[in-house]
Amino acid sequence: MSNTVFLGNLPAWVTADDIKSWLTAENLVADSIKVIRNPETQESKGFAFIDAPNVEEMNSIIRRFDRAPLEDRLLRANPAQPPKGKAGPPVKGAAPGAGAPMGAGPRTGDRRPPRTGAGGPGGDRGPRRGGKPASGGKAQGTSAFAEELAKAL
Numbered sequence: 001m002s003n004t005v006f007l008g009n010l011p012a013w014v015t016a017d018d019i020k021s022w023l024t025a026e027n028l029v030a031d032s033i034k035v036i037r038n039p040e041t042q043e044s045k046g047f048a049f050i051d052a053p054n055v056e057e058m059n060s061i062i063r064r065f066d067r068a069p070l071e072d073r074l075l076r077a078n079p080a081q082p083p084k085g086k087a088g089p090p091v092k093g094a095a096p097g098a099g100a101p102m103g104a105g106p107r108t109g110d111r112r113p114p115r116t117g118a119g120g121p122g123g124d125r126g127p128r129r130g131g132k133p134a135s136g137g138k139a140q141g142t143s144a145f146a147e148e149l150a151k152a153l
Contacts, residue, residue, distance in 0.1 A: 003058040007065060010035070019048060028061050049080055068135050075088055093143040094106035 007019065016033040023030050030052040037044055052058035058079065065077040 002053040002080065002082075003055055005052060005058055005061050005065075006047065006076070006078055006080040007050055008076040010046050010048060010075065011073070012046065014044060014048070016048070020048065021063075023050075026064050028064065029057055030061070034129040038116045050069055057102070085090065 035048040
């Protein structure tokens with residue numbers, strides 16, 4: 001388990017040395033501090049990661065800095081989450097990007113049968129969103145997306 005703290009909502013001027021001095025002033029210890037920066041401009045993205053030596057120190061850092069005021073903002077501190085897409089090991093034999101193409105949904109044979117009865121097409125479903133009653137025809141101002149969604153259901 002990682003002992004990394006996410007420290008967010010930082011002003012752009014904050015450096016790793018600033019964070020280190022804050023920790024030292026509070027008698028807290030960090031193995032490393034990394035302020036995340038835009039690779040092109042080197043401007044801070046407003047958050048940092050602090051590696052603590054153990055769980056107790058990580059929790060102490062979180063308690064001290066979560067919702068701590070700095071300038072006109074409140075800092076956020078919590079246990080860091082693993083980066084998205086890197087949470088688990090890669091699947092053996094799968095090439096990157098392999099699998100179903102984006103947007104590929106269920107095949108036609110896998111779709112649910114259309115509804116029938118009161119909730120089916122043309123049936124009285126009662127008031128719709130916005131309080132307008134159902135009408136058998138196309139609603140005025142309906143987008144193409146909404147029409148396709150209605151066909152799929």
